Amino acid sequence: MPQRRVVTGRSHEPRARFAEELRLLRAGKGGSLRDVADRLGWDASTLGKMESGRSLGSPELVEALDQHYGTSGMLLALWELAVGDPTQFKEQYRRYMVLETEAHSLWHFGVSTVHGLLQSDGYARELLALGGAKGEELDQQVEARTGRRQLLEEEDAPVFRAVLAEAVLRTPLRDAGAWREQLEHLLEVAQWPNVTIQVLPQDAGMHGLVSSDVMFLKLLGGRTVVYLENALRGELVEEINSVERLHRAYDAMRDLALNPGESRKFILRMLEEVPCEPST
Structure with missing residues (x-):
């Protein structure tokens, strides 16, 4: 030894x-x-x-x-x-975080917030601060959250498809400058070859994933697991029938979304609505 x-x-x-x-x-x-x-x-x-x-x-x-x-x-x-490191992520995310780094393909639907892999520094900071973090603890959580973005930038980065509900893009940050940076970041990332971003318009109506954020993780060997998250908790779903049922709901929801080109134009319109910062 x-x-x-x-x-x-x-x-x-x-x-x-x-x-x-x-x-x-x-x-x-x-x-x-x-x-x-x-x-x-x-x-x-x-x-x-x-x-x-x-x-x-x-x-x-x-x-x-x-x-x-x-x-x-x-x-x-x-x-x-x-x-189990408490300085990284809460208990409910630990196993998910391990699987996220091992997946070769990620499919996400965001019902209320931008996914962590797509968050700018300012967006992550405001969102994490709402959970009560502040000072050095907040700085550590922001660093851990935004450090995840590197997963999409690596040479062997996974394929990542994100469908954002319109509500995600109509819920701005308090800081207009930080919100502008977040929208610009989405437009930049959407041009990466491994990333596809689509917008689900509000007038698409009801669908099977209307109340939860969902992430499908396609792992080596062909297995797929699903992570469901709401305001209270997260749940990792591995049972085959449940995964297939959620996959069908995702496919049906995605069919209602704008295509990538139309989605880019939608985000650009949201960006044009952000107030310009006053000159100093």
Whole structure:
């Protein structure tokens, strides 16, 4: 078993500590990410995300790494601390966050707010502040939230389709400048090759997903799970029949949405309505 390192202040940042340990263990043993991936039968890009701190991986993969490096459960213990890190995300999001980084395709419907992967800094700050966070805690939560955007910018970024209810675009921030930045960010991201943004107009009427934000995560191996969220809680749905029923509702709702070109024009109209900041 490799020699244990001295515990440092980095232990107060479990996610970063876990990623660092993975890098040090591989450096000590020698070999590339591809070598480890081939040895364990896992994807090298997944291991790379874990070593950079962008993904925590699955417990099965961490157990395999524990055996590979001969760390006798130490990596799994660090993983459990990282997954449960209260400075990152609340309990209800933890497993979802792991799956989000592993998905190769993400399909979302936002009924009331912009999804975290699409949020600008100002939007994230105002939304998180409504939950009671302030000061240093708020700064940490904003950094964690906006850091998720990197998922869509990577070389192997997942395909992401977001359908935004019109209400999302008609609920501005208190800060007109920050709201303008958010709308501009949506227009920019919509041009990325892996991202599609559509708007569901209010006059589309009722549909099967009218009361919940929904995210479909299509995982390697063909499995799809769904994350449902309302103002009170989030729920991960994995039962096949329930997933299929929600998928049908999503498809029917998406058929009512504006196409990407029309959606871009809609967001541009919303942007034109934002008051210009007064000159100083």
